[in-house]
Amino acid sequence: xxxxxxxxxxxxxxxxxxxxxxxxxxxxxxxxxxxxxxxxxxxxxxxxxxxxxxxxxxxxxxxxxxxxxxxxxxxxxxxxxxxxxxxxxxxxxxxxxxxxxxxxxxxxxxxxxxxxxxxxxxxxxxxxxxxx
Amino acid sequence: xxxxxxxxxxxxxxxxxxxxxxxxxxxxxxxxxxxxxxxxxxxxxxxxxxxxxxxxxxxxxxxxxxxxxxxxxxxxxxxxxxxxxxxxxxxxxxxxxxxxxxxxxxxxxxxxxxxxxxxxxxxxxxxxxxxxxxxxxxxxxxxxxxxxxxxxxxxxxxxxxxxxxxxxxxxxxxxxxxxxxxxxxxx
Numbered sequence: 001x002x003x004x005x006x007x008x009x010x011x012x013x014x015x016x017x018x019x020x021x022x023x024x025x026x027x028x029x030x031x032x033x034x035x036x037x038x039x040x041x042x043x044x045x046x047x048x049x050x051x052x053x054x055x056x057x058x059x060x061x062x063x064x065x066x067x068x069x070x071x072x073x074x075x076x077x078x079x080x081x082x083x084x085x086x087x088x089x090x091x092x093x094x095x096x097x098x099x100x101x102x103x104x105x106x107x108x109x110x111x112x113x114x115x116x117x118x119x120x121x122x123x124x125x126x127x128x129x130x131x132x
Numbered sequence: 133x134x135x136x137x138x139x140x141x142x143x144x145x146x147x148x149x150x151x152x153x154x155x156x157x158x159x160x161x162x163x164x165x166x167x168x169x170x171x172x173x174x175x176x177x178x179x180x181x182x183x184x185x186x187x188x189x190x191x192x193x194x195x196x197x198x199x200x201x202x203x204x205x206x207x208x209x210x211x212x213x214x215x216x217x218x219x220x221x222x223x224x225x226x227x228x229x230x231x232x233x234x235x236x237x238x239x240x241x242x243x244x245x246x247x248x249x250x251x252x253x254x255x256x257x258x259x260x261x262x263x264x265x266x267x268x269x270x271x272x273x274x275x276x277x278x279x280x281x282x283x284x285x286x287x288x289x290x291x292x293x294x295x296x297x298x299x300x301x302x303x304x305x306x307x308x309x310x311x312x313x314x315x316x317x318x319x
Contacts, residue, residue, distance in 0.1 A: 006299070006300060006303050007247075007248065007295075007296050007299045007300065008246045008247075008248075008299060009246065009248060010243070010244075010245060010246050010249070011243060012243050012244065012245040012246075012249050013245050013246055013248045013249035013252075015249075016231075016245055016248075016249040016252050016253060017248070017249070017252060017292075020252050020256055020288045020291070021288065023256070023284065024281060024284050024285050024288055027280055027281040027284055028281040031277050031278055031280055031281055032278065032281060
C-alpha cells in the first residue's frame with residue numbers, strides 16, 4: 001500500500017491493474033497476431049469466362065497458353081509461383097501484377113476474360129484483397 | 133386532489149448525484165471523440181464515487197437515472213446509443229458489485245481496492261459490455277474484434293484517469309474528517 005501524490009494505491013489495485021494489462025496484451029495477441037499464416041499454395045486455377053477453372057500443379061515449371069476472348073494469354077509457372085507473361089489485352093494489368101505466390105492471390109485479365117488464382121491444399125482464406 | 137410526496141435525505145442525495153452525472157454526461161457528449169466509441173467517461177466518476185461512498189444501491193439508482201434522463205435530453209432514448217450506454221452502465225456496476233463481494237468479509241476488508249482498482253474494473257467492463265452489445269445486436273461481424281484491443285487499451289488508460297479523479301474527489305470530500313476513504317466506504 002503506497003501513495004503517489006495524493007492517490008492511494010493498494011495491493012488489490014496493483015493486482016487489478018496487472019490483470020487489466022495482461023488482458024489487454026492477451027487481446028492483442030488473440031486478435032492482432034496473424035496466427036493462421038496463409039497456407040502454402042500448390043495449385044493454380046485458370047478460368048476463362050464462366051467455364052469451370054482448370055487446375056495446374058505449381059510444382060512443375062511450365063508455360064500455359066490460354067485462348068481468351070480477344071486473343072491468347074501466356075501464364076508462367078515457376079518455383080511455386082505463377083504470373084501472366086503475355087496477354088493480348090491493351091492495358092496489360094495482368095502482366096504488371098507480377099508473381100502470385102500466396103494462396104488466395106489472384107489476378108485477372110478482364111478484356112480477355114481470363115482469371116488465375118492460387119489455391120492451397122488447406123487454405124484458411126476464400127480470397128485475399130490485394131493492396132497494390 | 134393534491135399529491136404529496138415525502139422525500140428522504142437519501143432521495144435528495146440521489147437526485148443531487150444524478151443531476152451531477154447527467155450534466156457531465158451531456159457536456160461530454162458535445163465533445164468530438166477521436167474514435168467512435170471512445171469517450172473519457174467522466175460521468176462514470178460520479179457513479180464510481182457514489183458506489184464507493186454510498187454503496188451499490190445508491191449507485192445503481194444514480195446510474196440508471198443518468199442513462200435514462202440524459203438520453204431523453206439528448207434525444208437518444210431507446211436508440212442504439214441508449215442501449216449501448218445502458219448495457220455498459222449495468223455491466224460495469226454489476227462487476228463492481230462482484231469485485232466488492234469478497235471484501236464484505238471482515239478479515240478481507242483491509243484489502244478492499246481503492247478508487248483506482250474499482251475504476252479500472254468499471255471502465256474495462258463498461259467497454260466490454262458496450263462492445264459485446266454492439267457486436268451482438270448491431271454489427272455481428274467477426275472483423276469488429278480487431279478493434280477490441282484498441283478499445284480495451286483506451287479503457288485501461290481512461291479507467292486509471294477516472295480512478296485518480298475519483299480518489300482526489302474522495303480525498304477532497306473527506307478532508308476535515310478523520311476517517312479515510314478506505315474505512316468510510318460502506319455506511
